[in-house]
Amino acid sequence: xxxxxxxxxxxxxxxxxxxxxxxxxxxxxxxxxxxxxxxxxxxxxxxxxxxxxxxxxxxxxxxxxxxxxxxxxxxxxxxxxxxxxxxxxxxxxxxxxxxxxxxxxxxxxxxxxxxxxxxxxxxxxxxxxxxxxxxxxxxxxxxxxxxx
Numbered sequence: 001x002x003x004x005x006x007x008x009x010x011x012x013x014x015x016x017x018x019x020x021x022x023x024x025x026x027x028x029x030x031x032x033x034x035x036x037x038x039x040x041x042x043x044x045x046x047x048x049x050x051x052x053x054x055x056x057x058x059x060x061x062x063x064x065x066x067x068x069x070x071x072x073x074x075x076x077x078x079x080x081x082x083x084x085x086x087x088x089x090x091x092x093x094x095x096x097x098x099x100x101x102x103x104x105x106x107x108x109x110x111x112x113x114x115x116x117x118x119x120x121x122x123x124x125x126x127x128x129x130x131x132x133x134x135x136x137x138x139x140x141x142x143x144x145x146x147x148x
Contacts, residue, residue: 012133019129029115035101036083036113043072046082046098046107048090062087068100068107081109081117095110 035041046068053062064085068077082089082098083106090096098107 007049012136014040015129016133019132021128022122022126022129024126026090026119026126029090029119032103032122033113033116033119036108037116039099039108039110039112041108042070042100043097043099044068044107045095046080046099046109047095048082050092051083051087053087056100058086064090065142066090067096070100077107080105080107083113085109 011054015090048064049066051062051064053060062085064082065081068080077100082096088148099110100107109144
């Protein structure tokens with residue numbers, strides 16, 4: 001494929017497609033991330049049931065799973081994680097105010113979340129990768145030698 005007299009290679013096409021994937025993922029996550037930032041959603045109570053941890057080389061990542069009950073009544077959501085909770089945040093049976101943004105598998109504490117920063121970074125990185133093949137500087141080819 002050529003643009004403006006220069007060839008766009010397979011690597012640049014792959015970069016642009018990777019960028020498109022990042023943009024799509026960011027846009028899918030934007031609504032819940034912004035709702036978590038603003039504290040929008042169904043408010044209620046999270047009750048911790050169990051702690052699940054995964055060991056990674058050099059660190060451990062834990063999540064408290066439990067049940068979310070909406071304040072005004074409604075359907076109890078089981079096996080949801082309390083976003084941002086660490087090992088010592090809860091004990092089994094402990095409760096905390098929480099809100100549900102509609103994100104599958106997670107509820108948020110009263111402080112909300114700053115995950116919008118990651119979503120914004122994904123969006124910007126995706127847009128940059130998509131634009132790279134069009135905006136990259138041209139390489140000048142040396143002029144052919146002229147024999148006299």
